Amino acid sequence: MFSAAIFSFLSSFDELLIALFLSDHGSQTLSVRIWNTVQFQLDPSIAAVSVLSIGVTIVTLGITSVVNRKKTTSGNRYE
Numbered sequence: 001m002f003s004a005a006i007f008s009f010l011s012s013f014d015e016l017l018i019a020l021f022l023s024d025h026g027s028q029t030l031s032v033r034i035w036n037t038v039q040f041q042l043d044p045s046i047a048a049v050s051v052l053s054i055g056v057t058i059v060t061l062g063i064t065s066v067v068n069r070k071k072t073t074s075g076n077r078y079e
Contacts, residue, residue: 002064006057010057020035034049034050
């Protein structure tokens with residue numbers, strides 16, 4: 001379940017065109033906000049948000065990998 005949430009979060013960045021067409025002026029997704037900021041202004045905060053997003057993703061995937069590895073090794077203990 002947790003992996004599905006991570007996958008859907010990461011794939012939402014790939015759906016920029018759908019978000020551009022379906023969003024209204026009152027609300028913007030993160031990918032639309034990044035696109036508009038990159039397109040119209042040079043702001044280093046976008047680079048910081050991108051690095052933070054990639055860092056959180058890598059750390060989360062690492063933790064998930066370690067937890068899954070511990071589950072499989074602890075399940076093989078009694079065989």
